[in-house]
Amino acid sequence: MSLLEQIDKQRLPRHIAIIMDGNGRWAKEQGQDRLYGHFHGVESVRNIVEGCAELGIGYLTLYAFSTENWDRPAYEVNGLMELLIDTIRKEVDTLNRNNIRLHMIGDMQMLPESAQHELEEAMELTGTNTGLNLVMALSYSSRWELVHAMRQVAEDVKAGKVDPGAVTPALLEQYLCTRGIPDPELMIRTSGEFRISNFLLYQLAYAELYFTPTLWPDFRKENLYEAILDFQNRERRFGKTSEQIAEVPTGVISKDSIGRF
Template sequence: MDILQSIDRTRLPKHIAIIMDGNGRWAKERGQDRVYGHHEGVLSVREIVNGCAEIGIQYLTLYAFSTENWNRPKEEVNALMELLVNTIRKEVEELKKNNIKLHVIGDIESLPEVCQRELAEAKEITAGNNGLNLILALSYSSRWEIVEAAKKLAKDAMEGKLKPEDIDDKTFHSYLNTAEFPDPELMIRTSGEYRISNFLVYQLAYAEFYFTPVHWPEFRKPNLYEALLDYQQRERRFGKTSEQIQTTPQHA
């Protein structure tokens, strides 16, 4: 049976988050520089975005550039920013045609102005789409996001807009960059690393983790389907017992 046919489309995660790791290592293994790996990784982005849209995933968050990535060599950072701009320009019409809506989370103001303009334009062009929600995490880190949320909460409390004792999980979530999205149910990390690297720490509290040794430039639709099959074989209990889960529908 084809791997795609093995997937139960009634039990898909609404939201998948991916740490796209291994571009540099993949390039080095081939005697190329790291930038070459980033360019090749764009092909995987295109295929996985289309794959998620085709199968019916509602939200896909891609960890494209972390706040820590600013510490990489200047040449690599500049190349990544140029690649980001060029990719958005090339792909925005395809996103529009495929009914994909673009969102961005992170410290966007820290990006070069040309990146900010291209992102704003792409978001505007795709704003009317109602298919897959593609969320790019750019200049993003969870610690940055949580600190920013805490600052806004403190400011609103000082101004009397809310009482500290009224702050709960729902309130805090509304101050996060991801306030308009459901939390991911599945987090995929490529290239064999077993950590989440400051990515959606608050939101991944109940996500299933899937780690694969495949480097991101080689990650394609069959790899995505394997991750989905693995996800569907897991029991999501949310603190309950297996017996309780068997008598009620599982969260999907």
């Protein structure tokens, strides 16, 4: 039986988040510069997006460029931005054919104007699609997001729009980049590193973490299936005991229902 056939389609993670790591090391192994690895990493993105869409995954978030990545050598940053613009321009028709809606989280104002334009146009052109929601984390870091959210909360408290005593997790989530997007249930990191690297720190509170030594340019659907099968073999307790979980009817367990424990 293939890996795909082993997956329980009734127990898929609603939201998968991926830290796409290892492009530079992959390129070095090929005797090439880092941009060569990023270029080949785009094929992995296409393959995994297609795989998630075929499975019926609701949301896929890809960590494409962090706020810290701006400190990389200028040639690599410029090359990445050019690759981003070119890829978005080429992929819009494919996204529409596959009913995929594009979203972006992060500090868009930090991106070159041409990249902002391509992203805004792509999000508008795919805005009515109802299949997979593809969320690109660009110029994003969780600490930046939380500081940005706290500033907005503080401004609304100062303006009398928010009562400090009414600040709850539910209210805070409305100020995050991911408002309206369910928290990831499965987070995958490639390349053998065991870090979250400032990625969705608030949203990953109850996610299952999966680390693989596979470098991102080599990551394909079969690797995705392995991660999902690993997820489906875990017991998700959300702070409860195994005995308590056994008492909850199948399909009832969720962060929202028992996340307080």
